[in-house]
Amino acid sequence: MSSPIIVALDFPSAAQALALAERLNPQQCRLKVGKELFTRSGPQVVECLQQLGFEVFLDLKFHDIPNTTAMAVKAAAELGVWMVNVHCSGGLKMLQACRNVLDQQTGAKPLLIGVTVLTSMEQTDLAGLGLDVPPQEQVLRLAGLAEQAGLDGLVCSAQEASVLKQQWPAGQLVTPGIRPAGSAQDDQKRILTPAQAMQAGSDYLVIGRPITQAADPAEALRAILAEL
Numbered sequence: 001m002s003s004p005i006i007v008a009l010d011f012p013s014a015a016q017a018l019a020l021a022e023r024l025n026p027q028q029c030r031l032k033v034g035k036e037l038f039t040r041s042g043p044q045v046v047e048c049l050q051q052l053g054f055e056v057f058l059d060l061k062f063h064d065i066p067n068t069t070a071m072a073v074k075a076a077a078e079l080g081v082w083m084v085n086v087h088c089s090g091g092l093k094m095l096q097a098c099r100n101v102l103d104q105q106t107g108a109k110p111l112l113i114g115v116t117v118l119t120s121m122e123q124t125d126l127a128g129l130g131l132d133v134p135p136q137e138q139v140l141r142l143a144g145l146a147e148q149a150g151l152d153g154l155v156c157s158a159q160e161a162s163v164l165k166q167q168w169p170a171g172q173l174v175t176p177g178i179r180p181a182g183s184a185q186d187d188q189k190r191i192l193t194p195a196q197a198m199q200a201g202s203d204y205l206v207i208g209r210p211i212t213q214a215a216d217p218a219e220a221l222r223a224i225l226a227e228l
């Protein structure tokens with residue numbers, strides 16, 4: 001499967017998520033289950049999507065003490081997901097605990113990805129957290145922790161992809177905040193178009209509303225793939 005597209009299924013019910021999934025082709029995209037859908041529908045929706053032939057990114061952005069986070073990552077691995085993520089701001093010990101628990105797993109392991117700075121945030125938002133630095137500076141700092149802990153890659157903005165690829169060539173870059181030209185920015189701040197993101201070095205493009213809210217989601221996905 002060579003498509004870099006991960007479609008974010010941000011829906012309030014399994015029925016809506018599955019209806020959208022049935023309109024898509026597992027050869028053309030992977031699917032992302034996030035907090036809204038998982039909190040409403042639980043592991044069953046992940047299993048249903050897998051039965052439809054899709055690889056699933058479980059985007060729950062775990063962030064807790066090391067043992068709790070590692071056990072959540074273990075549970076995700078046992079669900080057979082393709083990718084799972086944790087917040088890098090949980091710190092090195094937390095990230096290492098997650099790496100260790102996956103290394104002890106037998107069989108297929110999910111990619112373990114560290115969330116850096118959310119794509120909805122800009123410098124003023126970081127200042128409100130007492131971190132008055134450009135987002136890229138904080139992303140690079142958190143990327144260093146992820147690499148040290150042996151993670152497989154990062155969630156970041158595609159705006160940081162090229163500098164991250166220089167710092168950590170092997171790190172897989174998973175980039176939300178993707179907006180085809182002319183589409184609504186919504187609550188995203190650090191955005192690029194699909195083609196710009198690929199040129200910058202993104203490995204995977206996470207795209208939600210521009211596909212899921214389109215009149216014809218399958219056609220929206222095809223148009224994005226044609227642009228790459």
Ligand SMILES: O=c1ccn([C@@H]2O[C@H](COP(=O)(O)O)[C@@H](O)[C@H]2O)c(=O)[nH]1
Binds near residue numbers: 010117155
């Ligand atoms: O920094 C981040 C991390 C995760 N996301 C998630 O990606 C999708 C984006 O959806 P759009 O509708 O394309 O904006 C969404 O599920 C977020 O939870 C992110 O946007 N930024």
